[in-house]
Amino acid sequence: xxxxxxxxxxxxxxxxxxxxxxxxxxxxxxxxxxxxxxxxxxxxxxxxxxxxxxxxxxxxxxxxxxxxxxxxxxxxxxxxxxxxxxxxxxxxxxxxxxxxxxxxxxxxxxxxxxxxxxxxxxxxxxxxxxxxxxxxxxxxxxxxxxxxxxxxxxxxxxxxxxxxxxxxxxxxxxxxxxxxxxxxxxxxxxxxxxxxxxxxxxxxxxxxxxxxxxxxxxxxxxxxxxxxxxxxxxxxxxxxxxxxxxxxxxxxxxxxxxxxxxxxxxxxxxxxxxxxxxxxxxxxxxxxxxxxxxxxxxxxxxxxxxxxxxxxxxxxxxxxxxxxxxxxxxxxxxxxxxxxxxxxxxxxxxxxx
Amino acid sequence: xxxxxxxxxxxxxxxxxxxxxxxxxxxxxxxxxxxxxxxxxxxxxxxxxxxxxxxxxxxxxxxxxxxxxxxxxxxxxxxxx
Numbered sequence: 001x002x003x004x005x006x007x008x009x010x011x012x013x014x015x016x017x018x019x020x021x022x023x024x025x026x027x028x029x030x031x032x033x034x035x036x037x038x039x040x041x042x043x044x045x046x047x048x049x050x051x052x053x054x055x056x057x058x059x060x061x062x063x064x065x066x067x068x069x070x071x072x073x074x075x076x077x078x079x080x081x082x083x084x085x086x087x088x089x090x091x092x093x094x095x096x097x098x099x100x101x102x103x104x105x106x107x108x109x110x111x112x113x114x115x116x117x118x119x120x121x122x123x124x125x126x127x128x129x130x131x132x133x134x135x136x137x138x139x140x141x142x143x144x145x146x147x148x149x150x151x152x153x154x155x156x157x158x159x160x161x162x163x164x165x166x167x168x169x170x171x172x173x174x175x176x177x178x179x180x181x182x183x184x185x186x187x188x189x190x191x192x193x194x195x196x197x198x199x200x201x202x203x204x205x206x207x208x209x210x211x212x213x214x215x216x217x218x219x220x221x222x223x224x225x226x227x228x229x230x231x232x233x234x235x236x237x238x239x240x241x242x243x244x245x246x247x248x249x250x251x252x253x254x255x256x257x258x259x260x261x262x263x264x265x266x267x268x269x270x271x272x273x274x275x276x277x278x279x280x281x282x283x284x285x286x287x288x289x290x291x292x293x294x295x296x297x298x299x300x301x302x303x304x305x306x307x308x309x310x311x312x313x314x315x316x317x318x319x320x321x322x323x324x325x326x327x328x329x330x331x332x333x334x335x336x337x338x339x340x341x342x343x344x345x346x347x348x349x350x351x352x353x
Numbered sequence: 354x355x356x357x358x359x360x361x362x363x364x365x366x367x368x369x370x371x372x373x374x375x376x377x378x379x380x381x382x383x384x385x386x387x388x389x390x391x392x393x394x395x396x397x398x399x400x401x402x403x404x405x406x407x408x409x410x411x412x413x414x415x416x417x418x419x420x421x422x423x424x425x426x427x428x429x430x431x432x433x434x
Contacts, residue, residue, distance in 0.1 A: 046392075047392055047394060242413075243394075244393050244397050244413060244416060244417075245413045247393075247397050248397045248400075248401060248413060251398075251401075281394075283394050
């Protein structure tokens with residue numbers, strides 16, 4: 001062959017250049033929750049460590065929260081929206097199957113025509129997106145990637161449900177990832193276990209919702225509904241989980257993956273300044289800290305106490321808060337690990353901006 | 354292979370470490386939830402510790418059948434056999 005294809009000029013390393021977050025205004029206390037389920041403030045605190053969660057009002061959308069967090073991350077990174085050349089949004093609560101939240105967000109920010117897409121990896125979505133952003137930058141396909149984790153979980157819960165709804169909050173966190181002269185993101189340790197597909201899931205599919213609303217006699221709408229709704233079931237699909245199965249996997253399996261991420265990064269727990277796990281449940285965080293034998297010098301993100309579990313948004317939100325409350329972690333190493341519905345997981349060691 | 358008495362003593366130590374309950378309170382006829390006030394998350398921690406200690410597998414779906422300390426002792430004894 002006489003011609004040779006050109007390939008992108010690659011970057012040696014990538015790193016997080018800036019962070020931003022947005023917490024919606026409505027504060028839901030444990031006493032509020034106890035209006036909907038038979039429980040108590042003490043019971044909820046003891047079992048979950050949650051004191052409050054923030055939720056968005058009806059007029060605050062996934063895109064509104066994503067935009068607010070993104071603008072703060074861009075400012076923190078010291079770049080303009082025009083400099084973005086990829087936008088990745090991790091979310092499971094954008095209410096349109098298509099088009100993506102990312103393309104709308106890109107237009108709102110003034111980053112058009114940057115490539116834009118959403119990913120569906122639930123509570124691991126942010127870490128999955130960081131894995132992609134790191135690879136895109138090092139491969140030379142992008143110089144500045146905006147990664148956003150955003151959820152309006154309050155649209156997909158049933159407040160009278162006891163397995164997961166009372167844990168959940170809304171919010172957005174964003175990071176800008178760009179080229180770096182020093183290694184800033186370790187090899188991603190990520191994966192899935194579809195044998196536990198039902199461990200955290202929706203109560204039923206959107207097809208079952210359509211059948212319950214429009215009826216099954218309409219031939220134009222006929223399609224396979226795997227599990228039709230029970231007669232009095234709430235037609236709107238909402239989240240539920242098998243808490244014990246998830247807890248066991250989240251602590252013991254994820255501790256293994258966290259140790260693997262440290263190994264792949266070539267560091268020991270003592271080298272960390274911070275641990276920023278997905279904010280699923282304080283008991284999971286505490287048990288992971290124990291399993292990983294983290295020294296007391298490691299600052300552990302415990303944003304869940306005030307913010308609840310915000311799925312894909314929880315790690316970047318907690319990271320942004322930690323940088324403000326613990327400026328000493330700046331320029332040091334943090335282990336981040338996301339895990340959730342799929343089941344899926346992703347972990348990296350990152351250099352904090 | 355541990356005897357039932359040894360399994361009970363080992364379980365009592367695990368329950369004590371997880372919950373602070375006195376080992377003497379961990380008796381065969383005691384219900385984990387009703388009598389010992391052990392919640393589902395602590396129960397899972399106890400199960401995983403018991404798996405390590407007695408070198409058995411206790412599947413997730415089996416955990417809900419372990420209502421009393423005696424149920425757990427019997428399961429572990431059978432799993433070791």
